[in-house]
Amino acid sequence: MSSTSDIEALIELMAKLPGLGPRSARRAVLHLIRKRSLLLTPLAQVMQDVAATARECLNCGNVGTSDICDICESEKRANGELCVVEDVADLWAMERSGVFKGRYHVLGGTLSALDAIGPQELRIPRLLDRIAMENVTEVILALNATIDGQTTAHYIADQLDGQVTLSSLAQGVPIGGELDYLDDGTITAAMQARKSL
Known part of the structure; x- marks a missing residue:
C-alpha cells in the first residue's frame, strides 16, 4: 500500500x-x-x-477506562438522585453544565416500535435493579423531547410509579432564545410550563 x-x-x-x-x-x-x-x-x-x-461502565453505561466509572465510584454522588439519559453524549452534556451532582443511568437509546427496540434492548431492567439496590429517592428523566423519548419516559414512569419521586427536565424557551426562531412545539411547551413571577 x-x-x-x-x-x-x-x-x-x-x-x-x-x-x-x-x-x-x-x-x-x-x-x-x-x-x-x-x-x-x-x-x-x-x-x-x-x-x-475504553470500556462501558458496568453500573451506569458511561464510557471510561475502568469497569466502574468515576461518577459511580464517587461517594459524594451517592445522594439518592439518579438522572436517566438516552446516550453517553447526553451524560457528558449534563456534566459540562455542572448543575447535577448525583449519579446517572444511560439507557443506550429509546423505545421504538418501528425499530423493534423494547425495554430489554435498552438498559431499563438494569435501571430498575439500581433503584432497588442503591437507595435512590429521585429519578430525573432527562430524555430528548421526541416521540420516542417521551414514550420511553412514560414507560419508565409507569414502571417506577410509587417507588421514587419522578421528575423531568423543563422544556421551553432556551436562555438567550428569541421567540421568532423557535418552532411551534417549543413555544407550546414553554407556554404550558409557564411560571408566575
Whole structure:
C-alpha cells in the first residue's frame, strides 16, 4: 500500500466521523500532516491508548477506562438522585453544565416500535435493579423531547410509579432564545410550563 493510499484511507475514515464530510476530513488530515509532531503523532498514540482501554461502565453505561466509572465510584454522588439519559453524549452534556451532582443511568437509546427496540434492548431492567439496590429517592428523566423519548419516559414512569419521586427536565424557551426562531412545539411547551413571577 502506498503512502498516498494510506492518506486517502485516513481521509475516508475521518469523513465517517460526525460533523465531518469528505472536504472537512481532507482539510483535517492535511492539517494533521503539516503538524505531524505536534498533532498527528500524539493523536495516533492517544487513539491507540483509548482503543485499548475504553470500556462501558458496568453500573451506569458511561464510557471510561475502568469497569466502574468515576461518577459511580464517587461517594459524594451517592445522594439518592439518579438522572436517566438516552446516550453517553447526553451524560457528558449534563456534566459540562455542572448543575447535577448525583449519579446517572444511560439507557443506550429509546423505545421504538418501528425499530423493534423494547425495554430489554435498552438498559431499563438494569435501571430498575439500581433503584432497588442503591437507595435512590429521585429519578430525573432527562430524555430528548421526541416521540420516542417521551414514550420511553412514560414507560419508565409507569414502571417506577410509587417507588421514587419522578421528575423531568423543563422544556421551553432556551436562555438567550428569541421567540421568532423557535418552532411551534417549543413555544407550546414553554407556554404550558409557564411560571408566575
